[in-house]
Amino acid sequence: MDGFLNLNKPVGFTSHDCVAKLRRLLNTRRIGHAGTLDPLATGVLPIAVGRATRLLQFLRSDKAYRAIIRFGINTTTDDLEGEILNQQPVPHLNLADVKTTLQQFQGTIQQVPPIYSAIQVDGKRLYDLARSGKTADVPARTVDVSDIKIVNWQPGEFPELEIAIACGGGTYIRAIARDLGTALQTFGTLTNLIRTQSSGFDLENSLTLNQLEEQLQPQTFQPILPDEVLGHxxxxxxxxxxxxxxxxxxxxxxxxxxxxxxxxxxxxxxxxxxxxxxxxxxxxxxxxxxxxxxxxxxxxxxxxxxxx
CATH class of the missing domain: 2.30.130.10 (PUA domain)
Known part of the structure; x- marks a missing residue:
């Protein structure tokens, strides 16, 4: 079994959890993934099986997401998984101001990754440092955001903005939520994230773990051939x-x-x-x-x- 699997990652699972589960289901240890998703995020997680694990480095790096940002709140992790640090109602915040400010997050931008992230500083993961109460100087990185579209706006004391984002690898949507809140002179945190596309795989054609198990029982599952995802x-x-x-x-x-x-x-x-x-x-x-x-x-x- 050598090829790729377009997995629809469930909420609450880490990317490593998914790999561990798939190793049991597919009865092989040669499994890897492309593009880590946070536990609260769902959607496309490209999986390589067998010899295809050696091809992960050649996948496209572009990704797309649907995200919901809540204003007036910030947390330790820049999403709802973390501890709330500040909570301040902003009923005056309006869509016109958000739309204008959002434009500065499109294109090639500088972004400081969240303190709770897998990035290494001096050989240690940032989330390990954060969990142990230590701080680190996290350098800004250049990332590419090719498109941002507003999908929905929900006014209120803690307004919510739903957006569709197309971006390059290494872009943190949690950081966009945090920085958009700061630019609007309030706070922002990510409340929901779905990856709709990654490295040539899309959400419409993804498989949940349950769907995969249903295909494995009658032995109808077929991995995606390398040519189908390396056409670039x-x-x-x-x-x-x-x-x-x-x-x-x-x-x-x-x-x-x-x-x-x-x-x-x-x-x-x-x-x-x-x-x-x-x-x-x-x-x-x-x-x-x-x-x-x-x-x-x-x-x-x-x-x-x-x-x-």
């Missing part, structure tokens, strides 16, 4: 002799490659001429000249042709 990478098809040489770790010179070979130095999908996915390669420039090398051999050519 350029592909090269190799004839049988070159496919065999490449899968054995030999370097392939450009004059041996098909005439349509790329000049890109980005990772490449490597296939047989009949379409079987062999792995990830890359053009490199050693002293002897440009060559196609293997970064990840997912399937050797002999196994690929046997499966066909």
């Amino acid at each position: 990478l350029e592909a090269i098809a190799l004839p049988p002799p070159l496919a065999q040489r490449w899968s054995q770790g030999q370097r392939i010179a450009p004059y041996d490659l098909p005439e349509t070979f790329t000049t890109s130095r980005a990772p490449l999908r490597i296939h047989t001429e009949t379409g079987a996915f062999l792995g990830i390669g890359q053009l490199t420039d050693p002293p002897t000249g440009t060559v196609l090398t293997a970064r990840i051999v997912f399937l050797d050519s002999a196994e690929a042709y046997r499966q066909e």
Whole structure:
């Protein structure tokens, strides 16, 4: 069982909890995930199974969320999982002001991650430092927010804003909730988060743990093939002799490659001429000249042709 699973993470589970559960269900320890979700968050958690765990690094980094932000409250974790630090009604807050201020959070922005996060400072996780009562100087990071749309506005003493966000990897939605509150001269905390898209996987086609178990019992579950989620990478098809040489770790010179070979130095999908996915390669420039090398051999050519 080598491939990907589009998991709909349940509330209350950590990403590690999901991996532990899947190891039991799928009877394998070779399971990894892409893009940690907080316990209170739900939605798309890309899972790699078997040999596909080596391909996680090549997934797209873009993500999308639906989030609800409550104003007038802040917590230790910047969401409702933490202890409330301040609670101050802001019935005067209006949608027009929120809409104007929200614009400054779109584009390439600087963001300080929440103190309760998995980021490491001096070799220690921030949430471990926070739980032990220690403080750390958390440096700001550059993140990309490609789009923010307002979905709903609920006025009141503690108004709530629902937004849809498309962003790059490493963006903390909790930090956006916190910083938006500060920019509006109040507090802000995240009350609900659903990841609707991640690394080419979407919520509509995700499976819950219960749905996965239902498919495993009659043995109808099929993992998603690597080609279905790595389509953003350029592909090269190799004839049988070159496919065999490449899968054995030999370097392939450009004059041996098909005439349509790329000049890109980005990772490449490597296939047989009949379409079987062999792995990830890359053009490199050693002293002897440009060559196609293997970064990840997912399937050797002999196994690929046997499966066909």
